[in-house]
Amino acid sequence: xxxSASEYRLEMTGISKSFGVVSVLKNVNLKVKSGEIHALLGxxxxxxxxxxxxxxxxxxxxxxxxxxxxxxxxxxxxxEGQVLGINVVYQELSLVNDLSxxxxxxxxxxxxxxxxxxxxxxxxxAQELLDSLDFKIDASAKVKNLSIVQKQVxxxxxxxxxxxxxxxxxxxxxxxxxxxxxxLFQILFKLRDQGVSIIYISHHLDEIFKIxxxxxVLRDGVDTGSMPxxxxxxxxxxxxMIGRELNELYPKRDIKIGEVPIFEVxxxxxxxxxxxxxxxxxxxxxxxxxxxxxxxGRTETAKxxxxxxxxxxxxxxxxxxEIKTNSPVDAAGYKIGFVSEDRKEExxxxxxxxxxxxxxxxxxSISSKLGFINVDNEYKxxxxxxxxxxxxxxxxxxxxxxxxxxNQQKVALAKWLSIDSKVIFIxxxxxxxxxxxxxxxxxxxxxxxxxxxxxxxxxxxxxxxxGISDRILVMxxxxxxxELQKEQFSxxxxxxxxxxxxxxxx
Amino acid sequence: MALTIKEQLSSPGGILKFLVKYNTIFIFILLVIFSAxxxxxxxTSVNLSNLLKxxxxxxxxxIGMLIVILxxxxxLSVGSMVALLAVTFAILVNIFALxxxxxxxxxxxxxxxxxxxxxxxxxxxxxxxxxxxxxTIARGLSFIYSKGSPVTFTTVGGKFMSDFANNSTxxxxxxxxxxxxxxxxxxxxxxxxxxxxxVIAIGSNEEASRLxxxxxxxxxxxxxxxxxxxxxxxxxxxxxxxxxxxxxxxMAWELDAIAAVVIGGASLNGGKGTAINTLMGVLIxxxxxxxxxxxNVPSYPQQVVKxxxxxxxxxxxxxxxx
Numbered sequence: 001x002x003x004s005a006s007e008y009r010l011e012m013t014g015i016s017k018s019f020g021v022v023s024v025l026k027n028v029n030l031k032v033k034s035g036e037i038h039a040l041l042g043x044x045x046x047x048x049x050x051x052x053x054x055x056x057x058x059x060x061x062x063x064x065x066x067x068x069x070x071x072x073x074x075x076x077x078x079x080e081g082q083v084l085g086i087n088v089v090y091q092e093l094s095l096v097n098d099l100s101x102x103x104x105x106x107x108x109x110x111x112x113x114x115x116x117x118x119x120x121x122x123x124x125x126a127q128e129l130l131d132s133l134d135f136k137i138d139a140s141a142k143v144k145n146l147s148i149v150q151k152q153v154x155x156x157x158x159x160x161x162x163x164x165x166x167x168x169x170x171x172x173x174x175x176x177x178x179x180x181x182x183x184l185f186q187i188l189f190k191l192r193d194q195g196v197s198i199i200y201i202s203h204h205l206d207e208i209f210k211i212x213x214x215x216x217v218l219r220d221g222v223d224t225g226s227m228p229x230x231x232x233x234x235x236x237x238x239x240x241m242i243g244r245e246l247n248e249l250y251p252k253r254d255i256k257i258g259e260v261p262i263f264e265v266x267x268x269x270x271x272x273x274x275x276x277x278x279x280x281x282x283x284x285x286x287x288x289x290x291x292x293x294x295x296x297g298r299t300e301t302a303k304x305x306x307x308x309x310x311x312x313x314x315x316x317x318x319x320x321x322e323i324k325t326n327s328p329v330d331a332a333g334y335k336i337g338f339v340s341e342d343r344k345e346e347x348x349x350x351x352x353x354x355x356x357x358x359x360x361x362x363x364x365s366i367s368s369k370l371g372f373i374n375v376d377n378e379y380k381x382x383x384x385x386x387x388x389x390x391x392x393x394x395x396x397x398x399x400x401x402x403x404x405x406x407n408q409q410k411v412a413l414a415k416w417l418s419i420d421s422k423v424i425f426i427x428x429x430x431x432x433x434x435x436x437x438x439x440x441x442x443x444x445x446x447x448x449x450x451x452x453x454x455x456x457x458x459x460x461x462x463x464x465x466x467g468i469s470d471r472i473l474v475m476x477x478x479x480x481x482x483e484l485q486k487e488q489f490s491x492x493x494x495x496x497x498x499x500x501x502x503x504x505x506x
Numbered sequence: 507m508a509l510t511i512k513e514q515l516s517s518p519g520g521i522l523k524f525l526v527k528y529n530t531i532f533i534f535i536l537l538v539i540f541s542a543x544x545x546x547x548x549x550t551s552v553n554l555s556n557l558l559k560x561x562x563x564x565x566x567x568x569i570g571m572l573i574v575i576l577x578x579x580x581x582l583s584v585g586s587m588v589a590l591l592a593v594t595f596a597i598l599v600n601i602f603a604l605x606x607x608x609x610x611x612x613x614x615x616x617x618x619x620x621x622x623x624x625x626x627x628x629x630x631x632x633x634x635x636x637x638x639x640x641x642t643i644a645r646g647l648s649f650i651y652s653k654g655s656p657v658t659f660t661t662v663g664g665k666f667m668s669d670f671a672n673n674s675t676x677x678x679x680x681x682x683x684x685x686x687x688x689x690x691x692x693x694x695x696x697x698x699x700x701x702x703x704x705v706i707a708i709g710s711n712e713e714a715s716r717l718x719x720x721x722x723x724x725x726x727x728x729x730x731x732x733x734x735x736x737x738x739x740x741x742x743x744x745x746x747x748x749x750x751x752x753x754x755x756x757m758a759w760e761l762d763a764i765a766a767v768v769i770g771g772a773s774l775n776g777g778k779g780t781a782i783n784t785l786m787g788v789l790i791x792x793x794x795x796x797x798x799x800x801x802n803v804p805s806y807p808q809q810v811v812k813x814x815x816x817x818x819x820x821x822x823x824x825x826x827x828x
Binding site for chain 2: 306308328329331332333338340345346347348349350351352356359360361363367370371372373375415
């Protein structure tokens with residue numbers, strides 16, 4: 001029949017998939033029109049990634065139909081998917097560090113049907129493409145010298161360098177600051193207007209409501225709803241995602257903040273990074289937020305204090321006494337904790353069990369002088385923390401790589417909670433973490449603060465940092481530009497300080 | 507808690523999973539059965555004790571290799587170190603009292619290993635390069651000090667060592683007992699001591715280790731030093747068996763040690779591997795040589811079979827990670 005031409009470019013119907021005995025997708029439908037930004041939402045483990053991987057050819061479906069432009073497709077690998085015009089930008093970057101930006105963008109085409117390389121052509125094409133994205137990136141630069149934001153942009157450039165019909169973005173903005181997010185959205189709008197179907201996965205509901213036309217929600221492998229974005233709101237979407245009403249994303253804080261600072265930093269300047277003349281203090285029980293644009297030196301400041309980067313000058317005072325942290329070993333010795341933003345590379349030990357991850361910092365208390373570990377004590381301590389942090393795992397011997405992002409983050413936190421840290425720096429506490437786990441992590445932060453710990457949270461997520469902090473310091477070009485008290489909290493104020501502007505006087 | 511063996515076997519596909527998980531032990535048992543069927547000499551105490559004597563030296567350096575590999579490194583110097591330290595021991599035992607000679611040899615081994623350790627941990631040299639250099643240096647030195655020919659034991663101490671190395675206690679060769687004790691120590695250290703935990707942690711994620719406040723450099727340094735000390739122990743045993751120290755000893759032993767560790771399921775990327783599996787790897791390699799000898803297979807085809815077994819063992823492990 002001729003009029004069977006559907007209004008949808010991509011139709012995935014009745015998709016089911018299980019790995020072994022675990023059923024990941026059950027009869028899921030996803031229908032995307034051309035020239036549409038379609039948000040795909042769901043908590044971690046809801047099945048979003050699996051659905052996308054079936055679309056792109058990484059996994060094969062057990063049942064169901066995938067129809068692209070009216071024809072059924074069954075890509076057997078990602079190359080076949082790409083040939084069909086399906087390109088995915090995954091959360092984990094897949095760039096080759098030692099090659100140039102241009103080579104990375106055209107990696108899949110290099111050498112195809114040609115004996116000799118036209119390097120000049122490749123460079124020019126790549127540079128043109130990057131310029132059209134409005135991010136300043138040199139196509140001849142080595143990827144390893146790029147910032148994480150730039151790498152993500154290159155990844156996107158790579159995906160759209162082809163004749164893309166369906167573009168999938170999996171959490172593309174987790175590393176972006178608001179300014180870059182805006183630019184990315186401009187790119188997406190442009191692509192949409194050119195007729196590309198965009199599937200956009202994100203945990204940031206604010207973003208979704210800014211850019212998506214339609215939204216589909218998955219929960220536990222079942223699609224719980226699909227509707228035009230105009231017909232729903234945040235609460236409605238959250239309800240579909242977690243199947244319950246969400247009263248408070250940011251838990252109320254009722255904590256007494258101490259008068260005397262537990263930790264002070266004076267005129268701290270880095271030897272090798274842009275951080276300079278940083279001074280601040282944090283009081284026991286306080287949650288201090290550090291905001292700023294990507295690249296403003298927030299992470300570097302934390303790493304400097306923690307001893308992971310080299311200091312040039314400055315003093316640190318812990319409980320009024322001067323301390324020196326020339327290495328993380330020193331910092332950990334003073335019970336200063338640091339939870340990295342890069343969970344997989346710097347935070348947890350993926351191939352090791354939860355137990356081995358958590359006890360890595362606390363051997364002093366569970367081992368004898370000769371270093372023999374009291375395993376009973378270790379179990380007791382670890383199981384206690386697993387229970388307290390509500391880490392979802394069948395037992396303490398599960399490898400951390402098998403946990404969801406949220407639970408991995410809890411393991412990274414548990415490491416520092418197990419030694420009763422006095423000050424904890426948490427860099428991007430909920431990056432790539434689903435809503436349910438977010439709330440748990442916020443509660444955890446509050447609980448830690450309650451015990452009199454000074455908590456410093458670095459975050460690019462504006463609602464988050466305003467929701468959980470007692471006070472916010474804003475970084476700009478390597479130093480603190482301004483401080484915001486609770487009553488001054490607003491996205492505008494944070495942004496103004498972030499870009500080096502004074503606040504508006506009313 | 508971990509599943510019991512019975513539970514594993516009763517789950518669907520359990521038997522297969524069990525076999526894949528414990529594939530090193532499984533291969534070992536298969537080889538033993540196969541050897542016993544194919545040759546009636548195999549299960550004689552003379553043959554078994556010979557087998558154990560043959561593998562003890564390589565076995566001891568394999569344990570050192572395992573500890574280095576667990577951190578994500580590699581130690582190519584151990585074979586040459588065995589030669590240099592065997593010559594050293596032969597010279598020392600002819601001068602000093604036996605306990606002193608043993609102690610000095612082990613300390614020198616520790617010291618030589620420390621050089622690799624220093625280069626890797628503090629000068630950030632690639633382990634392959636640093637230990638390759640040490641390998642050449644150690645071999646060269648062993649020829650220089652021995653003037654190219656073996657140094658024979660001449661004193662009472664030497665005689666005592668040679669008797670010790672060639673005799674058995676409770677029908678187990680003494681040198682195999684030394685090897686087993688080292689395996690057990692390594693097992694305990696890797697499992698129940700902070701040292702083992704940290705070594706494995708460093709191998710599985712060095713940056714996360716550093717940011718957890720672990721003295722990463724100290725442990726990276728230590729593993730090479732320990733590997734050196736174990737090479738010294740192996741050298742003493744090997745020299746004592748033949749009553750002399752020769753610069754030709756330990757040729758390509760580092761490769762056998764790496765093979766044993768890999769057959770034992772360890773990952774060259776670090777973070778994965780156990781002492782008991784390395785023991786199995788050592789025994790499997792030894793068994794293959796032994797049975798091929800009993801079948802009168804010449805040494806060149808033996809090498810081909812050895813290589814094939816390594817490929818087979820590692821392929822089998824791939825199922826495990828899937």
